[in-house]
Amino acid sequence: MNLITCKNISFVYDGVPAVKDLDFSVEPNDYLCIVGENGAGKSTLVKGLLRLKKPASGTIHMGNGLLAKEIGYLPQQTAVQKDFPASVYEVVLSGCLNRLGLKPFYTKREKELANENLQKMGITKLKNRCYRELSGGQQQRVLLARALCATKKVILLDEPAAGLDPVVTQNLYELIRQINEDMGITIIMVSHDIHAAVQYAKHILHLCHSQLFFGTTEDYRNSEVGSRFIGGVSHA
Numbered sequence: 629m630n631l632i633t634c635k636n637i638s639f640v641y642d643g644v645p646a647v648k649d650l651d652f653s654v655e656p657n658d659y660l661c662i663v664g665e666n667g668a669g670k671s672t673l674v675k676g677l678l679r680l681k682k683p684a685s686g687t688i689h690m691g692n693g694l695l696a697k698e699i700g701y702l703p704q705q706t707a708v709q710k711d712f713p714a715s716v717y718e719v720v721l722s723g724c725l726n727r728l729g730l731k732p733f734y735t736k737r738e739k740e741l742a743n744e745n746l747q748k749m750g751i752t753k754l755k756n757r758c759y760r761e762l763s764g765g766q767q768q769r770v771l772l773a774r775a776l777c778a779t780k781k782v783i784l785l786d787e788p789a790a791g792l793d794p795v796v797t798q799n800l801y802e803l804i805r806q807i808n809e810d811m812g813i814t815i816i817m818v819s820h821d822i823h824a825a826v827q828y829a830k831h832i833l834h835l836c837h838s839q840l841f842f843g844t845t846e847d848y849r850n851s852e853v854g855s856r857f858i859g860g861v862s863h864a
């Protein structure tokens with residue numbers, strides 16, 4: 629059964645269509661890259677998948693018992709977020725917020741989970757450092773550990789490599805690949821980096837206010853839209 633099935637969804641802002649007629653699905657353990665030029669509708673779709681914005685028409689169905697609040701989310705990093713005055717441990721632990729419910733404090737298990745995910749992301753040594761003093765690449769590892777506390781099923785990333793140098797970017801993509809392959813977590817990633825998208829993703833969704841392509845990465849490479857986009861731009 630698909631984890632997420634979107635049927636004919638469209639989004640509008642104040643009556644103006646932003647993106648329309650999207651028809652795609654996400655399988656368990658999938659790696660889907662959402663690509664497209666600026667203003668194509670990628671972030672709007674992300675808001676829809678997180679249930680932060682309602683489709684004007686169409687349906688988003690979550691299967692396999694997935695709830696929108698169980699999606700671990702890595703937002704696009706803003707200057708304010710980069711300057712967040714908390715320790716690495718506090719940021720990672722905050723990924724368990726959804727599990728708190730009415731409890732006022734984190735449980736021992738939640739604290740263990742934070743420590744396990746710090747270790748998995750190779751940042752245990754940074755545990756007591758202030759988040760805002762870290763490099764961009766270290767901050768992304770912290771946010772991945774946080775997302776892993778929030779989910780066992782799906783991580784949604786909005787341009788995770790923005791502003792990172794090529795070596796750090798490559799390391800980050802490898803880490804995301806491991807999360808997908810070794811931990812079996814489904815990845816949905818918005819990316820401007822088409823070359824990395826076709827290197828790592830299993831499926832590609834290409835948007836331009838509507839759906840230009842959805843299918844396997846191999847079919848995308850062989851498609852007219854794919855070969856034009858891959859050949860024409862390195863950072864669309």
Ligand SMILES: Nc1ncnc2c1ncn2[C@@H]1O[C@H](COP(=O)(O)OP(=O)(O)OP(=O)(O)O)[C@@H](O)[C@H]1O
Nearest residue numbers: 641645646647664665666667668669670671672673
């Ligand atoms: N809050 C908003 N109010 C009105 N229009 C919006 C709003 N957010 C986005 N839009 C419009 O919706 C369309 C899609 O925008 P969106 O931000 O989803 O694109 P994007 O593909 O994520 O772009 P980028 O790559 O630049 O982040 C654009 O035409 C944009 O101007």
